[in-house]
Amino acid sequence: MSDTTGIFIDVEISAEAAGDAELARRLEEVCPVDIYKDEGGRVGVVRENLDECVLCELCVEAAPPGAVKVKKLYDGTTLER
Amino acid sequence: MRFYEFEARQIVERAGIPVTKYGFVTDAAEARKVAADIGGPTVIKSQVLTGGRMKAGGVKFADTPEEAEAHAADILELEIGGHMPKGVLVDPKAQVKQEYYASVVWDGTEKRPMLLFSDMGGIDIEEVAETHPDHVGRAHFSNLIPFSDYQAKQVVAQTGVTGRQLTRIVPILTRLARVFQDGDMTLAEINPLAELEDGSFVALDAHMEMENEARPRQKKLLADLGIGDEETREGHEPTPFEEAVAAIDAADHRGVIQGKDTGFHGNLGLVIGAGGGSLTLTDAVRSQGGKPANYSEIGGNPSVAKACGLAKEVLQKDGVEKIAVMMSIVSNTRVDIVARGVIKACLELGKDPAETIAVFRIPGAWEEEGAKILSKYGVEFNDRTTSMWDAAGEAVEKIPS
Numbered sequence: 001m002s003d004t005t006g007i008f009i010d011v012e013i014s015a016e017a018a019g020d021a022e023l024a025r026r027l028e029e030v031c032p033v034d035i036y037k038d039e040g041g042r043v044g045v046v047r048e049n050l051d052e053c054v055l056c057e058l059c060v061e062a063a064p065p066g067a068v069k070v071k072k073l074y075d076g077t078t079l080e081r
Numbered sequence: 082m083r084f085y086e087f088e089a090r091q092i093v094e095r096a097g098i099p100v101t102k103y104g105f106v107t108d109a110a111e112a113r114k115v116a117a118d119i120g121g122p123t124v125i126k127s128q129v130l131t132g133g134r135m136k137a138g139g140v141k142f143a144d145t146p147e148e149a150e151a152h153a154a155d156i157l158e159l160e161i162g163g164h165m166p167k168g169v170l171v172d173p174k175a176q177v178k179q180e181y182y183a184s185v186v187w188d189g190t191e192k193r194p195m196l197l198f199s200d201m202g203g204i205d206i207e208e209v210a211e212t213h214p215d216h217v218g219r220a221h222f223s224n225l226i227p228f229s230d231y232q233a234k235q236v237v238a239q240t241g242v243t244g245r246q247l248t249r250i251v252p253i254l255t256r257l258a259r260v261f262q263d264g265d266m267t268l269a270e271i272n273p274l275a276e277l278e279d280g281s282f283v284a285l286d287a288h289m290e291m292e293n294e295a296r297p298r299q300k301k302l303l304a305d306l307g308i309g310d311e312e313t314r315e316g317h318e319p320t321p322f323e324e325a326v327a328a329i330d331a332a333d334h335r336g337v338i339q340g341k342d343t344g345f346h347g348n349l350g351l352v353i354g355a356g357g358g359s360l361t362l363t364d365a366v367r368s369q370g371g372k373p374a375n376y377s378e379i380g381g382n383p384s385v386a387k388a389c390g391l392a393k394e395v396l397q398k399d400g401v402e403k404i405a406v407m408m409s410i411v412s413n414t415r416v417d418i419v420a421r422g423v424i425k426a427c428l429e430l431g432k433d434p435a436e437t438i439a440v441f442r443i444p445g446a447w448e449e450e451g452a453k454i455l456s457k458y459g460v461e462f463n464d465r466t467t468s469m470w471d472a473a474g475e476a477v478e479k480i481p482s
């Protein structure tokens with residue numbers, strides 16, 4: 001799942017992780033700038049908040065390896081594990 | 082924030098400083114009643130938050146209650162400096178033997194309050210200080226220690242006032258200093274402080290200004306005076322730019338932005354801030370021959386939306402083609418977040434960031450990330466190796482004169 005509304009930041013959730021209800025709850029809880037939303041057990045992305053990402057990597061750490069990627073659109077690098 | 086004279090009177094009165102028997106009224110008929118109650122000649126004074134009342138016809142003398150009513154009716158309709166009066170103050174025309182001046186002002190350079198006293202009151206104290214410096218006593222004092230009589234005595238004595246007058250003036254000055262300290266004032270002034278024919282002293286006029294940020298601490302005082310939260314008491318009506326920036330700031334708790342454009346008529350938009358940086362940078366732009374379109378402050382780690390909002394408001398001001406994004410050194414405000422904000426502002430307004438951002442100079446947290454963002458949009462990043470002076474000069478150079 002990808003969202004390209006952000007000018008500077010995009011996040012990518014793997015198809016498998018997107019339907020993980022526990023992960024959806026956890027991501028909503030950890031992101032300090034409300035980029036994730038628990039949409040009835042699915043991981044939702046709040047598009048208008050993408051550019052507020054502070055690159056804290058809390059979402060990446062809270063998710064299983066490869067499940068969440070934070071992409072910096074301005075230099076092409078990605079925060080992932 | 083500023084207080085009306087009738088409020089300032091109440092403040093000094095509550096502090097135990099003698100005042101004349103006065104009345105604040107909002108209609109002419111009430112003025113007549115107060116004047117009749119006072120008995121004898123009265124002075125009718127417009128209650129506006131601006132100077133120049135006397136010249137504008139906002140202060141008139143009346144010999145009878147009827148005359149007081151007529152003057153009040155005129156004054157209540159009189160606009161002074163763009164302000165309509167909140168009401169009028171009806172005051173007895175006191176039999177004054179001598180006028181004195183007393184004030185406490187915040188000295189921003191010394192970062193301490195200063196007590197000022199003169200035995201030549203009723204006129205502009207700056208004029209007295211220039212023409213009769215020996216008639217002005219002054220001393221700084223600590224805001225942390227309670228003010229004592231001896232400090233007031235030393236200041237009064239500098240002007241040569243002695244004896245009974247000295248003894249009577251000292252407690253008034255001490256109370257004024259405590260009003261200043263307890264009320265978080267930036268100015269507490271009595272001018273004139275009058276010695277009446279019977280030898281007593283009264284405050285004939287008072288002027289008080291309080292630190293805006295102290296409003297939450299001074300809730301009781303403000304409530305006692307009937308001043309609500311909605312009364313901003315700004316010295317001027319906020320412009321649409323100022324209102325828009327304040328609304329953006331209020332809508333988001335992250336960081337702080339401020340924007341002022343009253344009195345600014347230039348073409349270089351300023352998105353500036355950090356630890357006194359705004360004043361320094363505005364001065365630097367002017368000294369480099371530039372004309373700022375506004376003043377602003379940004380800091381405290383604002384969101385991208387807030388930085389973007391401020392930059393957009395600045396860019397939408399008439400005549401502004403370019404903005405200078407400059408700060409002193411930032412610790413918690415992230416360079417990359419401000420960079421995102423200002424670039425987003427340009428893009429959302431259909432402007433090329435490389436052409437629109439005349440200079441970007443913010444040394445501090447996350448500057449490497451900030452530099453990467455700017456580089457993607459063709460904006461040069463300046464760190465601390467570029468002085469604020471040089472950054473201002475570079476911005477001015479890019480503006481067509």
Ligand code: SF4
Binds near residue numbers: 034035052053058
């Ligand atoms: S890196 Fe931090 S701010 Fe960015 S999306 Fe993840 S949790 Fe939110």
